[in-house]
Every structure is written in structure tokens, then in C-alpha cells.
Amino acid sequence: MQTRRIGPFEVSCLGMGCMNLNHAYGVPPPPEQAEQVILAALDAGVTLFDTAALYGMGSNEPLVGRVLKPHRRNITLASKGGMAAVKGEDGVARRVIDGRPEAIVRDCENSLRSLQTDVIDVYYLHRWDKKVPIEESVGAISRLVEQGKVRAVGLSEVSAGTIRKAHKVHPIAAVQTEYSLWTRNPEIAVLDACKEIGAAFVAFSPLARGFLCDAVHDVTAFVPNDIRRAMPRFAPDHYTENLKLLPRYKAIAREAGCTPAQLALAWLLHKRADIVPIPGTSKVEHLTENMKAADVKLSPDTMAALEEHVNQRTVHGNRYSQQSRTEVDTEEF
Template identity: 40%
Template sequence: MDEKTIRREPARVRLGHSDLVVRPIGLGLMGMSQYYGTADPEASVATIQSAIDLGVDLLDTSDYYGASNAAPGRPVQGFGHNEGLLGRALKGRREKVVVATKFSARPTPEGRSVFDGRPEYVKAACEASLRRLDTDRIDLYYYHRLDPTVPVEETVGAMAELVAEGKVRALGLSEVDPGILRRAAATHPITALQSEYSLWERGVEDEILPECRRLGITFVPYSPLGRGVLAGRFRRGATFDIEDIRSTLPRFQGENFENNMRLVDALGEFGEARQCTPGQVALAWLLAQPYDIVPIPGAKRMAYIQENFRATSVPLSADDLAYLARLFDPAHVKGSRFGTVNAPRR
């Protein structure tokens, strides 16, 4: 390997200023409960256990995963479903992993969701998550989406009390701007910020990533494979079932999708020339960025988890990184990242 080649070995990395240490690629579990079609619960539990045995040690869930569906009127798994899956999978394996979950998106009887950052709800949500996960502590507890009616200092203050009580080890935020991030960090140390980031979604690069670096916060990209498109899962003209959230997202529609697939085709050619998959290239590109980054690609099948795990051994030169950044320049990607589905999408 020449001096210009950047490679990140699968050594463990520390999350922020905490004592939590994980491998460079985690696993997002949301798709096992909602948004990407149906999944068999027993198969999901077995897959999570196999992932842990493989060495995946950052597992990401939320109390909300299972409470929503991309298709209005379709049956849903139920609030807390995903945490329940993880709780079952952790039996006999709890000490091998860092468990990350989230709160704030609360479903209403009308089928909507509201974001609740009140201190009393923070504590009630944590207790419920602990029961579903069948554990005595949450390693990384995220404020999933901001409640605009409650100052972030009050919400994070309540989360800090959970740390003091030993129920939570470290705190995280999701999808917040730099100002909110600074206010939260001034209230209690923030270990991780989770937002969307990938070759085809670069909105965090200008302000969020530099602010994370300044504050010593690890950035955890969700949808690092662009909801599967960067993994080469689809072909031009693909359509998505009404139960699949991609059926509502502008980047997966019509001319936008056709344009974006041309970029993905070029990514596939790049990977093929290097004997790796496009998804492995996309993850390796993230790992090679000059920030503390731990992506959490989602997967339902063990074969995909193994493929993603091997991305840590994909070498990319400085020229490779520059080429990929130019290929997926934000001006080249057509369509906004969200449609009209009632949040949160992750």
C-alpha cells in the first residue's frame, strides 16, 4: 500500500469522550420493524445474534421503530417492537455490545407522532426502553428528534440525571443544528450525533461535522448506503412497494431516480475494478473522512452484514476519495432526501 492510500483497520474506536469503545461499523436495526417491508421476527433475532457473534458491537434501535409505516392505514408492528427484538437477541450476549436507543417520537391515538422532550417523559421513556431491552442500562441514549416546545437544556438535563442514576452511560442527539448541539453539550457532554450522511447525502459537511470535531463528538451516519441504493441493490426502472418508505422519497422517483442511478452505475464500476462491492466503497469513503465517524448501515440479511463489515479493509487513495466526492457532488444528486411521511424516518 503506497503512502497516499488511506485504510482504516477494524480496530475498536472510542465514542466521543465516553468510555464506550466499538468497531468502526455498527448495525442499524430499524428495517427489521418498519419502513422497508416486512421482516420475520424470529429471523431478525437470529440475524442480530449472528451479527454479534461476527463482531458487530454497536447496535442501534429506537423505541419508535415499529410504531410507524410508510403506507397509511397499513398495520404496524407496534411501538417498542424493535427494542423488543434486540432485547431477545441480547440474551447471553449483552456484555459484548454497545446498545444505542432513542426516545422522543411518541405516537398518538390519531396515528400521528409528536416529539416529546419534557423531563418527565424522558424518564418514563427510558424506563420503558429498559424493560423492552431487558437490561439494566442503556449504553448510548439519543434524543431522537427535537421537541420545539421544550428548551434542549431541560431535555438534556433530564437525560443527565439518568446518567447520574446509572441507567444510561452516554448521551446522543439526532438531526440537530450546530447551535442546538452547542447548547446541549454545554448542559452535559454529548458522545454522539446521529444524522444522515453518505456519498449521496452530504448536508452535514459544511457545519455539523466541523462542530462535532470541535466538541469531541463522534458522528454516527444513518443510511450510509443511501437507503440501499449505494449498495447496488436496485436497477434503473425499479419500483417500490407501498410499504417501503422509498416509494415516498423524491430521490427514488421518476427522472430523479434515473439520474441518480447513473451515479450508482459509475460507483459500481469503480468497485468492480477494485474487486469490492459498491456498498463497501461507499462505507470505506465514509471511514476515510477526516472526522470521527462510525456508520450504522441497516441490513436484514447476514450476507449483507458480512459484506458491510469487510468494508474496513477496502483501501482508498486520496485520488479515489476525491473522485468519489466529485462523482456524488450534491449538485449531481437529484431530489430531496425526504418526502411527506410523518417523521421520524430513522
């Protein structure tokens, strides 16, 4: 597989987002199936694996760590802290954003144990806790670098201004934000900020949470714990309008000789050489399909046609609920 750079690491041009294996999109696959997907990614040449303390309310990192432990020297392992599942007095784990230095150290130590490793290659601040100056949160991660527990520092869902502030404290190797044809917010300022400081841009949800691979046909069938139930773009009224984009989009994929999922990933790979998409899936066949996107060639005319057809003007609804929008720092159109 072709490679790209994240800080000091040379990684596969397509990484694997591991969240889907037990978080976010309804009933997770059985553990043995999740393991098969991770191993299939290794076989396909994937060397970048992305997880987080929060995923699966703490269960994703142990899965990823167990399966990847025998292959640790051959991969780049990324995780995130500053947002984790924290048990309250009632014993129930709840999602908490906490960017205080002591919380970040706690999250990192827990992640090291869960991942069964002595160092995390790329450690992201999962969310900027706006009650804590970004300099303090990044300063805590920089001290973890000094201690040899983290190799490179990343940020997630932050604005260009926040990126520059953080970079003054410690070099930022990667910035991770949602980016796809239907979520173009990074084009406002973050992509340019990454280029300015030499950071890679890691694109999560590059398949638009299933939309761009034509996998979501009935939004009323989402199970109660599917996070898309709270996303305005998947609300029935908005989604009815968004579905009108698919016929032309799928026609462009046929013209390009690829599947809709491969088209979405190939578009990102063609945009810039510093972009590393991290699609996630819970099925081996989808993993195999996604990885073949690295071989898809798109002409300038095809790129232009895609961008004209699916963009912030043609997509209906915000990507996040109002509550979630207050928790991120990314620019909005």
C-alpha cells in the same frame, strides 16, 4: 475488527443499525431471520447495536433486547427517545415527537424494559421537539445519567448550533445523522461541531437507503409502508436521473476491488477517525458483505473521484419530504 470511540466506549468501527429488522423498508423479515442477522453481526465482531423506541412502532427494542441479553456485557447498546409510538384514544399507535422531560423519562423507562437491561449505554434524543428548548430535553437525559439509567448522551438530526447548546447542559458523546456520498449535509457544520466538542459522529443510512449498494431498481415496486415512497430522491423522475450515477460508481468499486456497498462504507471510514457508520440489513449475506468494508483501502485519488462523482450537486431531489424536513434541525445545502 478495528475499533473507534463513542464517549467512554470502544466500539467496532462498523456498528449495526437495527431499524431494518422490522421497520421502514416494507415487509420485515421473519423474527427468526432477524435474530440470525443480529447473531451474525456478533460473530463478525460488531459491538455497537443501535435501535429506538419508535422502530417497528415499538417492536424493535424487544427483539434486540431478547437476542442481545446474553451478550449484554460485551456490547454497546444505543437507543433513542423523544420520538415514539404513542396510542391515541382510538387505541391506534402513532408516531409522536415529544421532547418534554416527562416524555423522555417515559420513553427511557419503556426502553429499559423492552431491551431487558438496567442501563442504556448511549441514549439519543431522536428528534429535537422544537416546542421544547433543547436544554430541557437534554437536561432530562442528564438526570437519567445521574440515576444510572443512561451512560452517555447523544443527539440525532440536529444542527451545529443545537449541538453546542446541548453540550453546555451535558457532554454530548455522539451525534447521529444521515451521512453518505449522496447525503453530505453533515459536512456543512455538524462534523466540525462534533470535532470541537469531542463527540463521535454516527452515520445512519450510509448506503443511501439501498441506492449505493445497487439494490433499488424499480421505485414503483415499493410496498405502501416503505418510507422511501415519500422521499423525493426515490420519486420516479428524480430516481431516473440518480440511476445515471451508478455505472461510474460501480466502476470505481471494481477498480478498488470491492463491492458497491463496501465502497460506500469504506469512504465513510476513510473520511475521519471519529465517524462510525451503522449500516442496517435484513439479510446475513449482506451483513457479512458490509463488515468486510473495514478491510478496504481507498487511495486519495479514489476518494476524490468518488466525492466528485456523487455529491449534493449531482444527486437529484431532497432526502426528506417537506413535512419531514420541518421535523429535523440539520443544515441544508
